[in-house]
Structure formats: C-alpha cells, structure tokens
Amino acid sequence: MKRRTILAGAVAALALSGAAYAQDKTKVGFIFVGPVGDGGWTYEHNQGRLAVEAEFGDKVETIFQESVPEGADAERVITQMALSGADLIFTTSFGYMDPTNAVAAKFPNVKFEHATGYKRADNVSTYSARFYEGRAVQGHIAGKMTKTNKVGYIASFPIPEVIRGINSAYIHAKKVNPDVEFSVVWAYTWFDPAKEADAATALIEQGADVILQHTDSTAPQAAAQKAGNVITFGQASDMSEYAPLPRVSSIIDDWAPYYIARVKAVMDGTWESTDTWDGIGPGMVGIGEISDAVPADVKAEALALKDSLADGSYHPFTGPLKKQDGSDWLAEGETADDGTLAGMNFYVEGITGDIPN
Amino acid sequence: MITLEKRPQPSKLWTAITPVLAVIATMIAGGFMFAILGKDPFEAIRTIFWDPLFNEQFAAFSRPQLLVKAAPLILIAIGLSVGFRAGVWNIGAEGQYIIGAICGAAVGLAFYPTESFFIFPLMVIAGALGGLAWAMIPGILKVKFHTNEILVSLLLVYVAEFILASMALGTLRNPEGNGFPGSRNLKEYPSAFNAELLPGSGAHWGVVAAIVAVIFAYVLFSKHMMGFHIRLAGQAPKAARFGGVEPARLILFCLGVSGMLAGMAGLFEVSGPAGQISIDFNVGYGFTAIIVAFLGRLNPFGILLAGLLMALTYIGGELASFMLGVPTAAIQAFQGMLLFFLLAVDVLTNYRIRFGKRGIA
Numbered sequence: 127m128k129r130r131t132i133l134a135g136a137v138a139a140l141a142l143s144g145a146a147y148a149q150d151k152t153k154v155g156f157i158f159v160g161p162v163g164d165g166g167w168t169y170e171h172n173q174g175r176l177a178v179e180a181e182f183g184d185k186v187e188t189i190f191q192e193s194v195p196e197g198a199d200a201e202r203v204i205t206q207m208a209l210s211g212a213d214l215i216f217t218t219s220f221g222y223m224d225p226t227n228a229v230a231a232k233f234p235n236v237k238f239e240h241a242t243g244y245k246r247a248d249n250v251s252t253y254s255a256r257f258y259e260g261r262a263v264q265g266h267i268a269g270k271m272t273k274t275n276k277v278g279y280i281a282s283f284p285i286p287e288v289i290r291g292i293n294s295a296y297i298h299a300k301k302v303n304p305d306v307e308f309s310v311v312w313a314y315t316w317f318d319p320a321k322e323a324d325a326a327t328a329l330i331e332q333g334a335d336v337i338l339q340h341t342d343s344t345a346p347q348a349a350a351q352k353a354g355n356v357i358t359f360g361q362a363s364d365m366s367e368y369a370p371l372p373r374v375s376s377i378i379d380d381w382a383p384y385y386i387a388r389v390k391a392v393m394d395g396t397w398e399s400t401d402t403w404d405g406i407g408p409g410m411v412g413i414g415e416i417s418d419a420v421p422a423d424v425k426a427e428a429l430a431l432k433d434s435l436a437d438g439s440y441h442p443f444t445g446p447l448k449k450q451d452g453s454d455w456l457a458e459g460e461t462a463d464d465g466t467l468a469g470m471n472f473y474v475e476g477i478t479g480d481i482p483n
Numbered sequence: 484m485i486t487l488e489k490r491p492q493p494s495k496l497w498t499a500i501t502p503v504l505a506v507i508a509t510m511i512a513g514g515f516m517f518a519i520l521g522k523d524p525f526e527a528i529r530t531i532f533w534d535p536l537f538n539e540q541f542a543a544f545s546r547p548q549l550l551v552k553a554a555p556l557i558l559i560a561i562g563l564s565v566g567f568r569a570g571v572w573n574i575g576a577e578g579q580y581i582i583g584a585i586c587g588a589a590v591g592l593a594f595y596p597t598e599s600f601f602i603f604p605l606m607v608i609a610g611a612l613g614g615l616a617w618a619m620i621p622g623i624l625k626v627k628f629h630t631n632e633i634l635v636s637l638l639l640v641y642v643a644e645f646i647l648a649s650m651a652l653g654t655l656r657n658p659e660g661n662g663f664p665g666s667r668n669l670k671e672y673p674s675a676f677n678a679e680l681l682p683g684s685g686a687h688w689g690v691v692a693a694i695v696a697v698i699f700a701y702v703l704f705s706k707h708m709m710g711f712h713i714r715l716a717g718q719a720p721k722a723a724r725f726g727g728v729e730p731a732r733l734i735l736f737c738l739g740v741s742g743m744l745a746g747m748a749g750l751f752e753v754s755g756p757a758g759q760i761s762i763d764f765n766v767g768y769g770f771t772a773i774i775v776a777f778l779g780r781l782n783p784f785g786i787l788l789a790g791l792l793m794a795l796t797y798i799g800g801e802l803a804s805f806m807l808g809v810p811t812a813a814i815q816a817f818q819g820m821l822l823f824f825l826l827a828v829d830v831l832t833n834y835r836i837r838f839g840k841r842g843i844a
Contacts, residue, residue: 161811191805193812195766198756202548203801209541210806221763224668244661283762284652285664314648314762469661482652 152393154178155212156190157204159219160317166342166362167316167379168192171218171241173363174381181386185393196221204229208236214392216385217241220285226250237397239388242287244468246399253384256405257287258294258467259435260377261338262442263413263428264359265298267375268306268336270424271357275305278329280322280339280346281312284481286470288340293474294442295338298431300476308477309334319345330356337372347373357419364414375428376414383409403464406436443467448475487834497832502778502785505825506792512824513817522807530806531799531817541802547685549794551756555580555748557693557790559772561700562741564781568704569713570720571737575621575636576745577769578643579614583746584753585650586613588666588760591675592655595667602674607688607750614746615739617643622738626731632738644765651762666760669753677755689751693790696744700783709736745769774822796821 156175160168175188189212194203200222207215208229214237217226223243230238230250238250246252268277277299281288292310299306309332311325322341326349329337337358339346344365350356350372358368360376384402391397404410413432416425434440445456450473456462473481510532514524535545559576566573573579587610594602621635655666669675677687704710716723716733724730748768757764775793779785800814 155805189805189808191801192810196763197761197766198551198752198758199766199801201756202545202551202798203805205544206541206801207805209544211540220663221665221761224670224758228670244663283648283664286661314645482649 151185151187152182152214152389153187153189153210153212154389154392155207155210155215156188157194157200157207157215157217157219157222158190158192159194159196159221160342161192162190164317164342165344165365168218168342170363170379171216171381174385177382178385178389182389182393186389194222197225201225201228205232208233212236214239214389214397216388220287237392246401248399251388251398251400251402253400253402253404254287255379255410256403257377257379257411258290258442259405260411260413261291261294262298262435263432264338264375264377265295265300266302266431267359267416267420267424267428268295268338268357269299269301269303270427271374271420272299272303272306272336274333274335275303275307276332276334277306277308277336277338278326278332278334279308279310280325280329280337280341281310282316282340283314284312286468289473289481290467290470291340292477293470296477297442297447297474302427310477310479312482313341315341317342319343322346323349326350327353344368360414366414369415370417370419373417374420375416378412378414380409380412406432407438449473450475450477486837487830488837489834490832493832494835498780501828501832502780502789502825504828505778505821508824508828509817509820512820516813516816517809520809520813522809527803527807527809530803531796531814533799534802534806535795535798538802543683545798545802547679547683548798549791550685550690551687552794552797553790554687554689554693555752555768556772556775556793557787558689558696558748558751559741559745559769560775560779560786560790561693561696561783562744563772563776564779564783564786565700565703565713565740566737567717567776568781569716569733569737571734572633573618573621573636573738573741574633574773575618575638575640575643575769576741576772577765577767578636578640579617579742579745580749580752580769581640581643581647581765582617582749583610583614584749584757584764585647585655585760586610586746587750588669588675588753589650589655591669591672591754592667594674595672598674600674603677603688603754606675606754607747610746610750611743612746614742614744614749616742617746618738618742619735622735625734632734636738640769647760647764648762651760651764655760657759664762668758670755670758675754677751687751687755689748689755692747692751694787697783697787700786704783713737745772774818778821778825793818 158168162168162172179188191203194200204225216239218241220242223240223245226238226240227245227250230247234249240252242254243252279292296308309329313321313325315321322343323345326337326346330353335356337346337350339361342362347358347365347368350358356372357374358372360373362379364376364378365373441461443462445460446458447456449455510528514528517524517527536542563573587606590609591606621632624630624635625632651664657667680686712728715726716728775789779789796818803809804811
C-alpha cells in the first residue's frame with residue numbers, strides 16, 4: 127500500500143514535470159523499418175528527421191528507433207515512445223498502420239503520422255508520395271537508352287505502390303520505344319542486398335541493359351557496375367556514388383518539407399488530421415541529377431516531362447490506356463483517379479507476366 | 484601455464500552458475516562496446532536491465548510486455564529442449580511457427596464473421612497440427628531416408644516464409660484492405676482474438692500455454708519413461724538402443740512435440756499481439772528460442788527464466804535504442820554476446836582450469 131502511494135506520487139510528479147518539459151521542447155519520435163544507414167528509404171526519412179532538428183534547433187527534441195519489425199513489436203515500441211512523452215510520432219512504413227492506430231486510440235493527446243497507409247483518426251494523419259511521377263521520368267529515359275530493348279525491374283512486393291511504379295515506367299518507356307519489353311523480378315523484400323544483387327545479375331544475364339529497382343539497397347547498382355554497359359536509377363535516395371554510370375538518375379524521397387511543416391503545426395497548435403499525397407510539384411518526390419551518360423536531347427525531354435508533372439499539366443496515367451487483359455481502362459484524355467491508383471492491382475496492356483498472388 | 488582438465492562428471496555447481504556468469508560477462512563486454520560508441524555504459528546497462536521493470540514512466544506498460552515477448556520464446560524453447568536432449572536438432576522452429584500461425588489464422592478467418600466460443604479452440608488445434616505437420620517433413624525424411632534434420636528443418640523455414648508471403652498477398656488477404664497485403668486483423672474479430680485474460684496483465688492464452696508447457700516438460704523429463712528414453716538417447720545412443728528405445732519413434736516424438744509447440748506459439752501470436760498474417764509476421768522467435776533453450780540449460784525452469792531474460796534484453800534494448808540513441812545493431816550484438824559468453828563459460832562445467840606447469844611425463 128505504502129509503496130503504491132509512493133509510486134503514484136512519483137508518477138504524478140513525473141507527469142507534471144513531463145508537462146512542463148513539453149512546453150518548452152516539442153518531442154518528435156520516428157519509427158523506422160530499416161537501419162538509418164540503408165542508403166534508401168529509411169535513410170531519407172532520417173534525413174527528414176535531421177532537417178527537423180536543423181530547422182527548430184533546441185525547440186525540438188527528436189528520438190528514433192530503427193529496424194522495428196512490422197507487427198507485434200511495432201505496437202510496443204510506439205507505445206513506449208508515446209509514454210516517453212513524445213508529442214508527435216511519425217511511423218514510416220506501411221506495416222505500422224494497425225499498430226499506429228491502436229496506440230493512437232490510447233494516447234489521444236499525442237499526434238501520429240503514418241506513412242503510406244489509409245487508416246486515419248482524429249490524431250492520426252497519413253502521408254505518402256506520388257513516386258509514380260518519378261517512375262514516368264525513369265521510364266522515358268529507360269525507353270530511350272536501352273539498346274537491347276529489355277528493361278529489368280526489381281520489384282519488392284506486389285502491392286499497389288509497386289504495381290503503380292511498374293505501370294508508370296512501362297507506359298513512358300513504351301511511348302518512346304514501341305519495342306521495349308519489361309522483365310519483372312519479385313524479390314519479396316524491401317532491403318536485402320544479396321537478393322537484390324542476385325535479381326539484378328539474373329536480369330542482366332537475360333539481356334537487360336536497364337535496371338529499375340523498387341528495393342532500397344545499392345546492391346543492384348554495384349551489380350550493374352560490375353556487368354558494365356548497364357544503366358540504373360537510384361531508388362529512394364540519390365545513390366550518387368554510382369554516378370555517372372551505371373546510375374544515370376534517381377527518384378529521391380524528400381520528406382523534410384513535410385516533416386518540418388507538421389512539426390510546426392504541432393508547435394503552433396494548428397495540427398489536424400490530414401491525408402497528404404504529394405508528388406514532384408510540392409517537392410516530396412525529387413528527380414536526382416541526370417548524369418552526362420544520358421544524351422543531351424534525352425535529358426532535355428526528361429526534364430520537360432518532369433516540369434509538366436510538377437505543374438500538373440500532365441498526368442502519368444492519361445488515356446487511352448487498356449489493362450493487361452485488353453479491357454478498356456481510361457478513355458482518350460481521361461486521367462486515373464486517386465482511388466484507382468491507391469488500390470492498383472493490375473498491369474497495363476503490353477506488360478507480360480502475372481502479378482503474383 | 485593454464486591447462487584444462489576434463490571433469491569426471493559435469494559440475495553441478497558450475498551448471499547453475501555459468502548462466503549468471505555469462506550475463507555478468509555480457510554486461511561488462513557490452514558496457515565496453517557502449518562506451519566505445521560514446522554512450523554512458525552504466526546508463527545503457529541500467530536502461531536495458533532495470534528500466535523495463537522499475538522505471539515509473541515505462542514499467543507499468545513494459546512489465547506485462549515481458550510476458551508477451553517471453554511467452555512464444557518459452558513455448559518454442561521447451562519444445563526444442565525435448566529434441567535437443569535426445570540429440571534431435573530441430574533448427575526450423577521458425578518455419579513451424581509460421582505454418583502454425585497460417586493454419587490457425589486460416590481456420591479463424593474461414594468462420595468470419597460468425598461469432599462462436601468454439602472458434603478459438605479450433606484455431607489452437609489447427610495451429611498445433613500445422614506446426615506438427617511441418618515438423619513431420621524433416622522427421623519422416625530422417626526416419627525413412629536418413630536425411631539430416633538440421634538442414635531439412637532449416638531450409639523449410641525459407642519455404643514457410645514464401646508460403647507466408649503468398650498467403651498475405653493472396654489467399655488470406657483482407658478483401659477490404661484496398662489491395663494492400665495482410666489478412667484481416669483478428670483483434671477486430673472477437674471470437675478469434677487471443678485477448679489478454681486480465682486487462683493490462685499482458686497474459687494471453689499463449690502465456691498460459693507456456694507455463695503449462697514448462698510443467699509438462701518437467702514431468703516428462705523427471706517422471707515419465709519417455710523422458711528417460713530421451714535423455715538416454717542423447718547421452719548414450721548405443722545404450723539406448725539396447726535399452727529398447729526405438730530411434731524412429733523417438734525422432735518423430737521429439738520433432739512432433741517441438742513442431743506442435745512452435746505452431747501453437749505462432750497461433751497465439753498471430754491471433755493476439757500481431758493480429759494479422761502479414762509478410763513480415765515472423766520476427767525470428769524460432770531462432771531466438773534456440774538461444775533460450777541453451778541459456779536455460781535445456782531445463783524447463785531454466786528456460787522459463789531464460790525466456791524472461793531474453794525478453795528483458797529486447798524490451799530494454801528498445802528503450803536504450805530510442806532513449807539513448809544506441810544503434811539497433813549494437814543491441815543485437817549485445818544479445819549475441821550473451822550466447823557467446825554462455826558457450827564460452829560452459830567449458831567450466833565440463834573442465835576445470837589448472838594453473839601451473841604441466842607435469843612432464
């Protein structure tokens with residue numbers, strides 16, 4: 127009984143000091159799915175975290191946990207972070223969706239931001255990037271640059287996000303090169319250098335001279351460099367250490383502006399639950415420097431395409447487009463709606479092979 | 484000159500102290516590692532071992548979490564210890580855990596959205612049978628064709644992972660999940676949800692099963708003929724054969740028990756803490772349980788303590804990671820040290836150290 131009282135007193139004191147503490151410093155937590163040194167997805171989220179620190183200095187304290195498995199462990203880690211007094215927590219992978227919402231229900235005063243999911247609550251926002259816009263630029267360059275007309279694509283998991291990327295890249299490669307063929311390898315991983323290298327090598331041996339990747343390590347870049355005469359694109363981060371060849375450009379996730387804006391909103395007390403899906407225009411998706419290995423005219427076209435995506439004058443999924451089975455999807459001039467894109471589970475016409483089930 | 488001299492009998496005293504010694508050595512070596520990383524070693528060690536249990540801010544939440552984390556480890560490790568004592572090396576508990584989870588969840592989802600009291604028991608049975616069936620593959624291959632159960636069971640883990648991915652993306656995918664991978668969340672389906680038995684206690688049916696398994700294993704080893712056969716086969720295979728132990732039956736029994744318990748652990752996890760079949764459902768409990776089994780000296784009560792200790796390093800490691808910024812890899816190295824030191828000091832159980840010059844013969 128006595129011990130209970132002491133404990134309760136301590137908790138109360140801590141809660142008070144915690145509240146006082148929270149007033150002068152905003153505590154922002156990040157849950158990462160990979161190591162911060164993965165050079166891709168998590169690396170860029172961590173860059174966003176560092177940008178928040180740089181922007182707000184000692185008005186903010188950031189904490190993070192890397193390599194958190196997407197499942198039962200995530201819920202515990204997020205809870206512990208909320209208990210530690212975080213005001214805002216970013217959970218940066220799809221698999222944290224249910225855990226984030228479960229913890230958010232228990233901590234109504236803590237704000238949560240879940241990347242790439244679709245479940246929201248009063249204190250849970252979602253955010254994601256329109257990477258398929260970047261894929262359009264990659265597809266254009268790939269279609270122009272391939273000599274064997276074979277493009278290899280290292281895909282992670284057959285989910286809408288990845289399928290959108292394949293479709294977008296294919297549509298724009300096909301547009302500039304009607305003979306182009308895509309070979310898709312499903313690696314069933316986001317980050318596994320050994321598997322990714324194997325996939326890249328296999329694709330190159332089958333004659334692919336362009337490798338696109340939707341996995342996060344630089345292993346495919348290294349495999350392409352070893353093979354020679356193969357071009358690649360950086361994924362999630364610039365991977366510029368492989369420029370000018372094999373890496374000729376990249377899709378860069380830039381979370382910094384969004385993270386800074388959301389932390390600011392918490393500080394100002396204006397934070398509200400929102401659903402953000404930004405692309406090249408607002409700067410969430412960046413196109414890395416197109417290297418000199420790309421001919422000047424192709425580079426100019428690619429940049430023009432990028433600009434038209436940025437100002438919204440062009441949508442990567444503009445009709446006429448058919449699905450793989452030949453059925454009509456988009457009529458002439460029609461563009462895909464976000465709902466269809468968010469749940470995309472089909473290939474467009476011309477891509478061979480099946481989406482694994 | 485330091486020499487090792489084999490003891491005629493493994494020392495009882497050292498059998499008991501070596502785990503404690505290993506933990507202390509891990510703390511010291513780990514402390515040095517944290518110091519090299521620029522972290523206060525005392526604070527780091529305190530955060531890992533003390534804070535999850537006694538820190539006012541976290542303990543109320545993390546203490547029950549110890550049970551949640553330890554239950555699957557203990558349940559699997561108990562099963563493995565049965566085989567390990569008999570010299571049957573099931574390294575593929577991770578695969579049996581996955582298949583158990585898939586079978587159990589599939590049974591539950593087949594009934595969705597019917598509510599009934601018998602759904603959960605059926606899921607438990609399906610989980611156990613799934614794990615059993617997966618373990619019977621290396622078992623039958625070993626009995627019939629003398630294949631190596633270490634390799635077969637290990638490689639079947641990778642097969643199980645592919646089946647898991649295929650289930651999460653195909654057969655068991657949530658039809659209302661907007662095309663994203665993963666099954667329905669069983670937490671939102673009361674008849675299939677393995678909820679906490681007392682709110683806030685962390686104790687779900689898996690914790691109960693782990694405790695029952697500990698008692699069952701204790702009775703098996705100390706009171707039952709089968710337990711005697713297991714120990715005999717492990718320590719003196721030839722004598723066992725003369726003593727009437729049928730090796731085929733023993734192998735199938737050992738693999739069967741460990742597969743069943745691993746399958747049940749998978750089911751309790753998927754229907755409780757994890758909630759759904761997803762591509763990354765498995766997080767290595769099947770492999771960590773091997774460490775737990777040896778850390779607990781293959782003794783049921785030892786395994787109970789070892790499972791709790793391992794869970795403590797996980798939860799404390801998470802706290803150290805985000806409170807102090809210790810890299811996750813350093814936490815994993817710290818856990819690795821534990822097994823390393825355990826095996827290293829294990830030498831003292833079977834050998835004694837002699838100082839001084841070796842006599843010249």
